[in-house]
Amino acid sequence: MYRDRGLTPGLVIMAFLIACCAISGNIMNAFLVYITARNKSLRGSTNYLLAQHSFCEFFHQTGHYIFLYTIFSGKNFISYATSTAFQIQSILGYNSAVFTMFETATDRLLCVLTPTLYSQIVGPVYLGTFSILSFIPGAVLAFLVLLYAIENPSEPVTGQLSDICTPVQLIYNYNLVMCVLCIISYVIIGAIVVKKVKENQNKRNANYLNQRNAKLLRSLSAIIIIMVGSYFLNTLIRKFVSDILHLGPIYLWYVNVAGGVLVNIGAASNTPILYASSSEYRRVIDNELHSIFGSYWKISAPKPPKNLFATTASPNENQKIFNRINAKINAVSSSTDPKTARVHPTPINFLPII
Numbered sequence: 455m456y457r458d459r460g461l462t463p464g465l466v467i468m469a470f471l472i473a474c475c476a477i478s479g480n481i482m483n484a485f486l487v488y489i490t491a492r493n494k495s496l497r498g499s500t501n502y503l504l505a506q507h508s509f510c511e512f513f514h515q516t517g518h519y520i521f522l523y524t525i526f527s528g529k530n531f532i533s534y535a536t537s538t539a540f541q542i543q544s545i546l547g548y549n550s551a552v553f554t555m556f557e558t559a560t561d562r563l564l565c566v567l568t569p570t571l572y573s574q575i576v577g578p579v580y581l582g583t584f585s586i587l588s589f590i591p592g593a594v595l596a597f598l599v600l601l602y603a604i605e606n607p608s609e610p611v612t613g614q615l616s617d618i619c620t621p622v623q624l625i626y627n628y629n630l631v632m633c634v635l636c637i638i639s640y641v642i643i644g645a646i647v648v649k650k651v652k653e654n655q656n657k658r659n660a661n662y663l664n665q666r667n668a669k670l671l672r673s674l675s676a677i678i679i680i681m682v683g684s685y686f687l688n689t690l691i692r693k694f695v696s697d698i699l700h701l702g703p704i705y706l707w708y709v710n711v712a713g714g715v716l717v718n719i720g721a722a723s724n725t726p727i728l729y730a731s732s733s734e735y736r737r738v739i740d741n742e743l744h745s746i747f748g749s750y751w752k753i754s755a756p757k758p759p760k761n762l763f764a765t766t767a768s769p770n771e772n773q774k775i776f777n778r779i780n781a782k783i784n785a786v787s788s789s790t791d792p793k794t795a796r797v798h799p800t801p802i803n804f805l806p807i808i
Contacts, residue, residue: 517544
């Protein structure tokens with residue numbers, strides 16, 4: 455019906471939306487990997503896992519340009535084998551990114567539940583093991599897609615990533631399980647943070663601790679709603695909505711692509727979430743962008759500490775807090791050799807929680 459029919463408005467709109475998400479996501483994920491490698495302040499385990507997730511998402515989103523070409527060329531269809539040849543790295547990155555979300559949630563859960571054990575095991579071997587494990591499911595599922603392409607090389611597809619994923623239903627079963635585990639992990643972390651907020655009420659620096667814990671809760675909400683939520687909703691749409699509504703192949707395709715738009719919004723959201731929720735990432739990103747754009751990019755001023763109920767701390771409290779922070783930073787800077795410093799765990803009261 456649509457083969458070689460030229461530009462079709464519905465197809466063009468979907469291809470354009472996916473391409474916008476892919477372009478912005480590729481830029482922001484590559485930028486996050488770059489600033490993590492460049493800045494010594496981003497050397498924690500969380501920073502590494504976040505960069506690993508962005509690395510996988512970068513490859514995931516590189517596969518969408520063949521879809522853009524197929525639709526805007528007016529061909530509208532290519533063979534399954536051709537689509538797989540241009541998107542096999544995208545299948546690998548997509549499924550590895552799902553596992554890196556689970557790994558990051560697991561890492562944060564270990565840090566909160568068993569901080570002593572976590573401080574003993576975290577390091578290059580720990581993170582290297584996480585890296586190897588993250589690529590195993592991606593490689594297995596990419597291999598299954600490749601096998602299907604060998605068996606059905608001439609099957610027509612639009613070049614959209616969901617077209618080559620749909621025949622391999624294991625992909626969506628795997629995504630559903632990983633997303634549920636991520637959500638459970640972050641709910642547990644959130645409960646622990648709320649408990650710590652209550653425990654900190656009577657401490658001298660309660661305002662400062664409550665402010666940081668409140669930021670953790672906001673970060674957790676952003677993660678679940680945007681990042682994990684986008685993958686989770688996409689999987690639900692593909693596995694259940696289409697079966698309930700009994701859609702025809704054309705409308706089913708549009709539903710699948712709409713789910714793909716959700717996923718790619720989540721895939722592009724890693725850097726914006728960190729910029730909004732982490733003062734350290736915001737400082738690093740501002741400095742990098744300021745060095746590129748000069749006065750066109752203004753560095754945001756740090757906000758004064760607030761407690762959980764958004765009550766601004768007094769000037770004396772602020773000064774005491776800043777003095778303690780500066781003293782700790784100076785002590786660490788003067789006693790640590792960057793060449794021999796090992797990867798260290800992030801404290802429980804951390805900002806980049808993703």
